Amino acid sequence: MKPLWIVTYLAAAIGLYHQPLWTIEEIPFVPTPIEVVDRMLELAEVKTGDIVYDLGSGDGRIVIRAAKKYGARGVGVEMDRELVELSRKKAAEEGVSHLVEFRLEDALKVDVTPATIITLYMLPWFNAKLRPILQQQLKPGARVVAHDYGIEGWTPTRVEKLPEIEKRPGGALHQHTLYLWRIE
Ligand SMILES: C[S@@+](CC[C@H](N)C(=O)[O-])C[C@H]1O[C@@H](n2cnc3c(N)ncnc32)[C@H](O)[C@@H]1O
Numbered sequence: 001m002k003p004l005w006i007v008t009y010l011a012a013a014i015g016l017y018h019q020p021l022w023t024i025e026e027i028p029f030v031p032t033p034i035e036v037v038d039r040m041l042e043l044a045e046v047k048t049g050d051i052v053y054d055l056g057s058g059d060g061r062i063v064i065r066a067a068k069k070y071g072a073r074g075v076g077v078e079m080d081r082e083l084v085e086l087s088r089k090k091a092a093e094e095g096v097s098h099l100v101e102f103r104l105e106d107a108l109k110v111d112v113t114p115a116t117i118i119t120l121y122m123l124p125w126f127n128a129k130l131r132p133i134l135q136q137q138l139k140p141g142a143r144v145v146a147h148d149y150g151i152e153g154w155t156p157t158r159v160e161k162l163p164e165i166e167k168r169p170g171g172a173l174h175q176h177t178l179y180l181w182r183i184e
Contacts, residue, residue, distance in 0.1 A: 024125045029058050029083060032121050032147050036176050037065050039162060043180045044117045044143045046070045053077065053115040055107035055130065056122045060087025060100070066117075067096035074100040075115070077107040113137045121147040128152040134183075142183040150179045157182045 032040070040062065046052060050072040054062040057076025064087070066072040078084050087102040103110065108129055112118060118134065120127060131151050134144060150156060158180040166174045 025123065027056060027123050027126060029080065030121070031058055031061060033166065033176075034061065034065070035164070036147060036162060036178070037062050038069075039160070040119055040145045040147060040178055041066055041069065043158065043160065043178055044119070044145045046072050046117060048072060050116045051075070051114050052117045052119060053110075053112050054119045055110070055112075056120070056126070057087060057102065058083055058121075060090055060102055062119045063087075063100045063102075064091050064094055064096055067091075067099040068094050071099070072117075076100065076102040077105050077110050078102060079104070079106060108133070111137065113139075116142050118142070118144045119146075120144070120149075122149065124149050124152060138183045140183055144179075144181040144183070146179045148177055151181070154181060156180055 046066050048071040050066070050070070052063050052066045052072050052074040054074065054076045057063060057078045060076045063074025063076045066074050076087055078087065081104055084102045084104045088097070091097045091100050091102070108126070112133065115138065118138070127146065127149055128151065131154060138144070144151070156179040160178045162176040162178070166176065168174050
């Protein structure tokens with residue numbers, strides 16, 4: 001084999017080896033069932049003084065629930081304008097508008113330094129991009145709870161498979177998995 005071929009072959013092999021296991025695709029709105037939200041909040045041990053950031057907050061259910069059940073403050077970050085409006089309306093109906101806010105923003109660009117708890121129901125590529133931001137911005141004692149998808153390269157403090165198996169449209173069965181990390 002000629003030297004250039006060897007270099008090209010090695011570069012291709014290394015490139016393939018370093019390919020991430022995920023692909024970037026749009027993340028749709030799929031709400032976390034409310035019983036699963038409750039378990040996420042329990043795992044994170046939400047208390048009154050906490051500030052919960054849900055990145056990709058959908059209809060706002062996680063931060064609204066944390067405010068309603070525990071009196072925690074919350075920030076929902078969501079890219080879909082209609083979902084942000086719906087979240088604000090739901091927060092008002094639940095009487096927690098003074099505790100929560102919803103921002104129409106890219107969740108990968110938001111400053112999460114005030115957060116004591118981060119909740120996620122996002123795809124692996126998003127979680128992987130978020131990891132260095134969390135590493136840089138979260139303070140010791142903060143908790144991260146993710147639904148169904150872990151964070152590549154980050155070993156969770158705890159993984160919990162929920163006992164209830166959900167039947168999805170089309171008959172597919174789904175077992176929810178929750179991941180917890182504690183920042184040290
Ligand atoms: C699977 S849903 C989860 C909703 C909510 N967190 C829950 O668990 O019920 C993901 C949400 O993230 C939003 N989203 C996707 N990419 C986003 C981004 N870069 N920044 C903010 N929101 C995003 C989608 O519009 C969608 O509402």
